[in-house]
Amino acid sequence: MLEPTPDGRYALIGSFDNAARLWDVETGTQVRVFTHPAAVFAVTFSPDGRYILTGSFFDGRAWLWEVNTGREVRQFPGYTGFVNGLSFSPDGKTIITAAEGTTGQLWEVETGQPLERFPGDVGRFSADGKSLLTGGLKTVNLWDRATGKQHAHLWHRQQPVDSGTLAWWPVHPCRRLRPVCPTVGHQLSHVRGLSLYPRAA
Numbered sequence: 001m002l003e004p005t006p007d008g009r010y011a012l013i014g015s016f017d018n019a020a021r022l023w024d025v026e027t028g029t030q031v032r033v034f035t036h037p038a039a040v041f042a043v044t045f046s047p048d049g050r051y052i053l054t055g056s057f058f059d060g061r062a063w064l065w066e067v068n069t070g071r072e073v074r075q076f077p078g079y080t081g082f083v084n085g086l087s088f089s090p091d092g093k094t095i096i097t098a099a100e101g102t103t104g105q106l107w108e109v110e111t112g113q114p115l116e117r118f119p120g121d122v123g124r125f126s127a128d129g130k131s132l133l134t135g136g137l138k139t140v141n142l143w144d145r146a147t148g149k150q151h152a153h154l155w156h157r158q159q160p161v162d163s164g165t166l167a168w169w170p171v172h173p174c175r176r177l178r179p180v181c182p183t184v185g186h187q188l189s190h191v192r193g194l195s196l197y198p199r200a201a
Contacts, residue, residue: 003043012052014040020054022067032070036063042086051109053095055083062086062097064109074112078105085122089129096123096132104134118143 001014010031014020016039022032034040034054042055042062051073054063060079065072076097085098094115098104104123106115120134120141131151132143142151 001043003045005045006049012043014043014054034065041082042084044086046088046092047090048092053086055086057082076107087124089125091129098122116148
């Protein structure tokens with residue numbers, strides 16, 4: 001898993017040697033190592049670039065770190081499988097963590113307190129932070145964060161979905177939607193990545 005900093009100066013790479021490594025993109029030098037008790041399967045930066053969030057393979061925890069010092073700020077436990085979904089809200093005050101076969105858990109970053117839960121193995125916030133996109137086995141859903149109600153049911157198939165599938169949906173409230181432009185790859189049963197994009201002008 002690779003994630004660039006918001007300013008593009010650094011890249012964070014999670015690997016199976018139980019570490020996440022921060023690299024200087026211009027010089028190619030390693031800046032810092034964030035050591036874990038298990039392989040690192042997911043990484044992401046806070047919107048201001050001050051913190052990173054990492055997810056461990058088979059460790060069942062997400063970790064919050066300070067980028068400049070490498071200090072561990074706190075852990076977000078509660079899973080038995082590998083954590084493969086991590087995302088910060090646009091204001092950096094909330095995160096979502098998710099693990100395969102479980103649910104997405106929202107957390108307050110400052111206190112580490114758990115908030116709402118949403119079904120899905122992976123989750124992403126909308127650009128305004130008002131909506132949450134979650135995905136899992138054969139399904140993708142859009143939720144209203146304030147009410148917890150489902151905005152739209154974007155994908156559901158009786159057969160396993162396709163890994164490597166890239167699809168776009170026009171998002172309209174309270175509708176079951178079909179992908180506008182799918183590009184099909186190999187078969188697998190889980191949605192692995194999600195993003196929300198504003199409509200082009």
